[in-house]
Amino acid sequence: MTSSTTSESAAAAPLLDLQALVVAVRRRRRLWCAVALLGLLAGAAVAVLLPPPPTAVTTVLVAHKDDQPNDTGTLIRTDVALLGTTRIASKALRSLKSPEKPEDFMQDYRGTGLTNNLLQISVTGDTDAQAVARAKALADAFVADHVGRMWEAAKAEAKALLDQRDRMREELAQVNKTIGDRSPKSDPKASASIESLFARRAELNSRIAEFDQRAAEARTGTPQLVAGTQIVDAPRAVRHSLPRTAATNAAIGFALGLFLGLALAAVGTVVADRPVLRREIAANLGASVIAELRRTPRRSVGLWQRRRTRAARERLTTTLARAVRGSTDPVSLLELGCAHSTSVIALDVARALAEEGPVVVIDGLPGPQLAKRRAKPGDPTVVSGERAEAVPHQGRRLGVGSVSPGTAWTDLQYLGTQTVLVVRAGHGSAAWLHTVARQLADQHIPVIGVVLIDPDPRDRTDGTLWDGPHTALRGQHERQARQNATSQPRTERLARQNGTTQPRTERPSMPAALVPDNDQEGR
Numbered sequence: 001m002t003s004s005t006t007s008e009s010a011a012a013a014p015l016l017d018l019q020a021l022v023v024a025v026r027r028r029r030r031l032w033c034a035v036a037l038l039g040l041l042a043g044a045a046v047a048v049l050l051p052p053p054p055t056a057v058t059t060v061l062v063a064h065k066d067d068q069p070n071d072t073g074t075l076i077r078t079d080v081a082l083l084g085t086t087r088i089a090s091k092a093l094r095s096l097k098s099p100e101k102p103e104d105f106m107q108d109y110r111g112t113g114l115t116n117n118l119l120q121i122s123v124t125g126d127t128d129a130q131a132v133a134r135a136k137a138l139a140d141a142f143v144a145d146h147v148g149r150m151w152e153a154a155k156a157e158a159k160a161l162l163d164q165r166d167r168m169r170e171e172l173a174q175v176n177k178t179i180g181d182r183s184p185k186s187d188p189k190a191s192a193s194i195e196s197l198f199a200r201r202a203e204l205n206s207r208i209a210e211f212d213q214r215a216a217e218a219r220t221g222t223p224q225l226v227a228g229t230q231i232v233d234a235p236r237a238v239r240h241s242l243p244r245t246a247a248t249n250a251a252i253g254f255a256l257g258l259f260l261g262l263a264l265a266a267v268g269t270v271v272a273d274r275p276v277l278r279r280e281i282a283a284n285l286g287a288s289v290i291a292e293l294r295r296t297p298r299r300s301v302g303l304w305q306r307r308r309t310r311a312a313r314e315r316l317t318t319t320l321a322r323a324v325r326g327s328t329d330p331v332s333l334l335e336l337g338c339a340h341s342t343s344v345i346a347l348d349v350a351r352a353l354a355e356e357g358p359v360v361v362i363d364g365l366p367g368p369q370l371a372k373r374r375a376k377p378g379d380p381t382v383v384s385g386e387r388a389e390a391v392p393h394q395g396r397r398l399g400v401g402s403v404s405p406g407t408a409w410t411d412l413q414y415l416g417t418q419t420v421l422v423v424r425a426g427h428g429s430a431a432w433l434h435t436v437a438r439q440l441a442d443q444h445i446p447v448i449g450v451v452l453i454d455p456d457p458r459d460r461t462d463g464t465l466w467d468g469p470h471t472a473l474r475g476q477h478e479r480q481a482r483q484n485a486t487s488q489p490r491t492e493r494l495a496r497q498n499g500t501t502q503p504r505t506e507r508p509s510m511p512a513a514l515v516p517d518n519d520q521e522g523r
Contacts, residue, residue, distance in 0.1 A: 032261025039257020043249035056131035063228030076113035091141035135235035154222035165211035278463030284433035289463030290449035332399030332416025337427030350380035364401035
């Protein structure tokens with residue numbers, strides 16, 4: 001029943017959980033806030049350390065012969081392209097008497113089409129005066145080139161029309177000569193031919209007059225184009241405001257940094273696959289989340305923060321103390337990514353149990369967490385993990401250990417035969433949580449609950465596995481019988497404890513095959 005349900009839930013799980021992704025990205029706000037702040041500072045630093053060079057601008061009105069009201073800007077784009085040629089650059093450099101190469105000069109200016117007939121030229125220089133001089137020379141060179149092209153086009157058109165007119169005149173001379181050679185007393189057939197010659201002469205005269213008019217219009221229209229092409233905005237230096245530039249660059253850098261930080265956080269979250277929601281952690285560990293607690297800081301915090309977490313710590317201490325009292329087997333607290341918080345929780349539980357009798361805390365945590373700390377008056381006895389075997393089993397014991405990578409799994413049974421996992425949200429990967437669940441199952445150490453450290457405050461998911469091998473902490477829990485521990489079935493022992501003779505039906509535990517094998521990560 002459990003395996004089929006687990007398979008169905010795994011098949012129904014989405015490929016990418018957007019809720020978990022949003023929560024994980026929000027938890028990594030230090031990363032993307034730091035990247036956004038770095039972008040803001042970088043933008044402001046660029047404005048201060050790399051100020052824009054002196055720049056001058058000028059605007060040129062460009063008249064075109066083929067101007068149309070519905071033009072899409074093709075003509076002005078052609079002018080912009082012509083401005084960025086070595087021909088214009090060479091003319092401007094000659095007027096400036098500058099030895100600079102046209103190719104290098106072309107990198108210092110650019111043209112922008114404001115409308116179909118307005119061209120803005122921006123030029124940079126070493127100083128404002130040089131930039132203004134360059135802009136004026138470049139604008140004059142462009143206007144001269146444009147006017148020259150207009151004159152050449154007009155001359156070529158007029159010449160073509162006049163050449164056509166001259167050919168018509170030669171043909172007209174031939175027609176007139178033919179008409180003069182004919183005798184007026186010829187036969188009727190000859191008179192018909194003379195009439196056709198007269199018609200041809202009239203047509204030629206009309207076309208010659210038309211070509212003369214078109215050639216005159218071509219020459220007359222060019223001065224209008226020449227007069228229409230002019231500098232309408234004299235070159236002037238552009239004034240740069242350092243505060244405004246710094247603010248603009250800082251805003252752009254902040255936006256780019258924020259986007260990059262969010263992208264890095266999202267990609268890192270997907271790649272790392274570190275569960276942060278209660279339901280994900282509970283599902284991967286196969287145990288229910290029984291409590292949530294903020295991470296305990298190593299340094300003292302404000303009074304308002306103490307009041308904020310004091311009630312939660314007291315509730316957790318009461319719950320864990322009740323579980324230890326109601327269990328005939330020793331209980332351990334195993335941490336994953338929160339050794340300091342786990343040591344604090346263990347001391348709180350031990351102090352609560354010390355009111356009823358002596359308590360020994362077995363410290364199996366890596367590093368100087370409990371055994372090497374300075375003991376305060378009233379603190380319980382703390383021994384290191386090496387001395388765990390010397391502790392008498394008649395007294396009450398509370399083991400504290402770790403299930404982080406590198407854990408000696410076979411030593412966990414000396415800390416306690418049933419355990420409460422203290423897991424920091426977002427610390428362990430899903431594969432490692434599966435490894436922890438499998439290793440504890442192999443050691444026959446049942447997990448009676450999970451304490452989630454540093455949870456997401458907006459997490460509203462349910463972390464109780466009603467159909468899992470372990471349920472929420474509610475009542476007395478006994479460890480599973482080991483194969484070589486005793487020959488007496490556990491159902492009989494439970495029956496005697498409950499005062500009944502009916503054997504109690506146990507829920508089947510999760511098979512180890514359902515949990516992905518990841519021995520490499522545990523080594």
